[in-house]
Amino acid sequence: MKWLYRIVRWAVLLFFASTVLAVFYYKWMPVHFTPLMGIRCVEHVRAGEKPRLHHQWVPLDSVSFYMPIAVIASEDQNFMKHRGFDLNAIEQAYAESRMGKRRRGGSTISQQTAKNVFLWPASSWVRKGFEVYFTFLIEMLWSKERIMEVYLNSIEMGDGIYGVESVARRHFGCSARELRRSECALIAATLPNPRRYSSLHPGPYMRKRQRKIGVEMKHISAKPWSESAYMLSSSK
Numbered sequence: 001m002k003w004l005y006r007i008v009r010w011a012v013l014l015f016f017a018s019t020v021l022a023v024f025y026y027k028w029m030p031v032h033f034t035p036l037m038g039i040r041c042v043e044h045v046r047a048g049e050k051p052r053l054h055h056q057w058v059p060l061d062s063v064s065f066y067m068p069i070a071v072i073a074s075e076d077q078n079f080m081k082h083r084g085f086d087l088n089a090i091e092q093a094y095a096e097s098r099m100g101k102r103r104r105g106g107s108t109i110s111q112q113t114a115k116n117v118f119l120w121p122a123s124s125w126v127r128k129g130f131e132v133y134f135t136f137l138i139e140m141l142w143s144k145e146r147i148m149e150v151y152l153n154s155i156e157m158g159d160g161i162y163g164v165e166s167v168a169r170r171h172f173g174c175s176a177r178e179l180r181r182s183e184c185a186l187i188a189a190t191l192p193n194p195r196r197y198s199s200l201h202p203g204p205y206m207r208k209r210q211r212k213i214g215v216e217m218k219h220i221s222a223k224p225w226s227e228s229a230y231m232l233s234s235s236k
Contacts, residue, residue, distance in 0.1 A: 019118075023137045026117065027146060030057040031154050035120050037162060044160070052160025054170060060149040063164055064179035066217065068148050070188035073216035074209075076109040079148075084110040084139040085132075111135045113151040152176075157187060157194050171200040185213040 032055070041051035060068075072079045078086050086108050107115075114134035119127055138147060157167040164187070165176040172183055179187070183199075189209035190197040197206055 019134070020137065020141075022118070023134070023141050026150065027142055031117055031150055032057060034116050034154050034162070035118075036116060036156060039121065040156075040160065053162070054160055054166040055153075055162040056165040056169075057153050057163065058165045058176055060145060060152070063152055063176045064181075064184055066181045066184040067152060067164055067176065067179060067187070069217050069220045070181075070184035070213060071109065071148075071152070071191065073185075073220045074188035074213045075112070075191060077216070077220065079109050080144060082108060082110075084108060084135040108135075109151050110139055110147055112155065113147050114138055116154045116156075117150060155191065155194075157190065158198065158200070159195050161194075167199060171198075181217070182210065182214065185217060186210045188213050 037053055037055065041053055044051045076086065078088075111131055114137075115121070115127075115131050118134045119130055142150075153163040153165070156162055157164065158171070161167050161170060164179070167187055168174055168176045168179050168183075171187075172179065186199045186202060186206065189202075189206050190199050199206075202210065
């Protein structure tokens with residue numbers, strides 16, 4: 001059994017070395033393609049459609065100041081405080097599911113970033129285990145600003161649309177830097193299901209979420225992210 005032990009040992013070492021190197025690589029380099037982008041393109045082809053992939057990387061200082069605040073207000077209000085996992089949000093989501101209420105995610109922006117960049121979208125315990133591992137790595141090796149930069153550039157924001165620059169160009173006719181506060185809130189409102197909810201043709205439910213996020217943004221604006229993001233953009 002020694003040969004089997006050696007194979008397993010080298011496989012484990014190779015996995016850890018390759019994943020750490022990948023996280024180090026993306027600490028500085030743009031993420032131009034993700035597993036989800038490839039999966040969506042395959043889905044288009046299987047449906048007899050032409051693959052749709054609209055993505056353009058932009059640095060964080062080329063994104064509207066309000067966009068990070070909007071996604072924090074909508075997705076993860078403790079983003080600047082936690083180290084990748086919001087235990088209170090996870091417990092609340094679990095309790096609500098036990099009570100039969102509408103399920104909501106307990107994933108942080110860090111977890112979503114790890115999933116989007118390194119993993120596949122299907123839900124399983126194996127995928128969740130890898131998600132925990134990659135979330136730990138990016139929280140250890142990246143800054144919060146870098147996590148936000150990768151998140152805003154890689155997340156799905158519409159059918160075939162990935163990243164804030166692409167959704168700004170296609171839905172609002174402007175660059176990511178030029179997005180207004182209300183437009184950032186509307187984009188953030190779509191993120192639970194961006195292929196179902198559209199920032200291009202928002203219905204009453206989306207407008208309601210947009211207004212709610214807009215109110216929450218006023219509270220986020222006084223918290224550390226605003227100061228951190230301001231200093232980051234001002235120093236470049």
